Amino acid sequence: xxxxxxxxxAVGTFVVAGVFFYNKWQERRYRRQAEAAFGSRHEDVLMRxxxxxxxxxxxxxxxxxxxxxxxxxxxxxxxxxxxxxxAAVDFIVPIEAAEDVAGSAVLDAAAAALDRCARPVxxxxxxxxxxxxxxxDPERSYARLRAGLQLVDRRGAAxxxxxxxxxxxxxxxxxSLGMLATVPDAGEALARAGDLDRFCGEVDIRIAxxxxxxTSPFPGAKLDAVAKGAGFELDEPDGKFxxxxxxxxxxxxxxxxxxxxxxxxxxxxxxTRGVTLELDVPRAPRxxxxxxxxxxxxxxxxxNARIVDDNRQPxxxxxxxxxxxxLQAVHKAMEARGIVPGGALALRLFS
Numbered sequence: 001x002x003x004x005x006x007x008x009x010a011v012g013t014f015v016v017a018g019v020f021f022y023n024k025w026q027e028r029r030y031r032r033q034a035e036a037a038f039g040s041r042h043e044d045v046l047m048r049x050x051x052x053x054x055x056x057x058x059x060x061x062x063x064x065x066x067x068x069x070x071x072x073x074x075x076x077x078x079x080x081x082x083x084x085x086x087a088a089v090d091f092i093v094p095i096e097a098a099e100d101v102a103g104s105a106v107l108d109a110a111a112a113a114l115d116r117c118a119r120p121v122x123x124x125x126x127x128x129x130x131x132x133x134x135x136x137d138p139e140r141s142y143a144r145l146r147a148g149l150q151l152v153d154r155r156g157a158a159x160x161x162x163x164x165x166x167x168x169x170x171x172x173x174x175x176s177l178g179m180l181a182t183v184p185d186a187g188e189a190l191a192r193a194g195d196l197d198r199f200c201g202e203v204d205i206r207i208a209x210x211x212x213x214x215t216s217p218f219p220g221a222k223l224d225a226v227a228k229g230a231g232f233e234l235d236e237p238d239g240k241f242x243x244x245x246x247x248x249x250x251x252x253x254x255x256x257x258x259x260x261x262x263x264x265x266x267x268x269x270x271x272t273r274g275v276t277l278e279l280d281v282p283r284a285p286r287x288x289x290x291x292x293x294x295x296x297x298x299x300x301x302x303x304n305a306r307i308v309d310d311n312r313q314p315x316x317x318x319x320x321x322x323x324x325x326x327l328q329a330v331h332k333a334m335e336a337r338g339i340v341p342g343g344a345l346a347l348r349l350f351s
Contacts, residue, residue: 084124089345093148095145121150124145125142133146159190200282203334207323218273218275223272251288257272
């Protein structure tokens with residue numbers, strides 16, 4: 001083999017390797033930017049991927065139960081429209097009938113057939129007068145409907161088997177009502193699901209800081225009073241305090257550093273040496289980071305606590321400023337994909 005051939009092989013190998021590593025870099029760019037923003041040499045600081053709990057090394061194992069949504073369980077609307085399904089997020093199967101079918105009958109039939117689906121399912125009917133889709137109202141009747149299976153959530157993207165099972169269930173539901181369901185080809189939906197799942201992995205970031213006192217624990221009663229004074233309310237059964245904005249959206253949460261959830265009936269006797277303030281970036285509305293930072297400063301001041309990272313290293317003001325700038329880039333990337341931070345679509349995807 002001549003020198004020219006060897007040289008061409010070497011160049012080709014270099015190009016292939018370059019493309020591979022460039023793609024890997026693209027997939028992790030947000031996380032790397034966020035970590036670099038702190039300039040810390042410690043293994044873990046504020047930023048965490050969404051697949052981790054408040055304490056590193058403990059993966060989320062929560063099962064998300066399937067749901068068949070009607071008008072009584074509508075998620076937060078993005079506008080005055082009652083439409084929920086979106087082609088970019090859902091695998092949508094259109095359903096048609098020769099005459100109107102009662103919404104209550106549709107929901108009853110769907111509940112039995114779609115119970116096997118492991119992901120959220122929404123059913124919509126077409127309002128002929130408004131020329132718009134709405135979640136199926138049991139009090140109304142429809143000649144045109146559609147069912148949608150959510151393609152992506154924090155467990156990952158739906159696979160071909162899930163889409164096939166969903167399509168068969170919709171066909172069964174439609175047939176039982178004398179309607180016709182037309183299941184589209186799953187290939188395009190699977191491609192969209194893979195692309196969306198990769199993007200969600202890039203922006204699925206959680207921020208956590210710890211408030212600690214090395215000499216004396218925080219009494220539960222004082223912690224309760226300070227948290228409520230800062231606008232937090234205790235949620236049970238998970239035992240976290242949550243701060244919400246004027247619309248009811250969760251801004252951030254306050255959890256016990258110790259493996260004991262906060263409970264109303266035990267706060268008087270509880271004490272802890274540390275609490276964790278958490279911000280779920282894609283699920284929190286714009287402006288949440290500023291309130292997160294204000295809450296951290298206020299709680300630290302009133303509890304006589306230090307603000308530290310997972311390695312118990314103090315966090316400087318510059319750390320908050322830098323990460324705030326990085327989150328602006330994350331929010332812009334989400335909005336470019338039509339996903340409003342803290343909006344209805346974000347709450348669906350990052351669940």
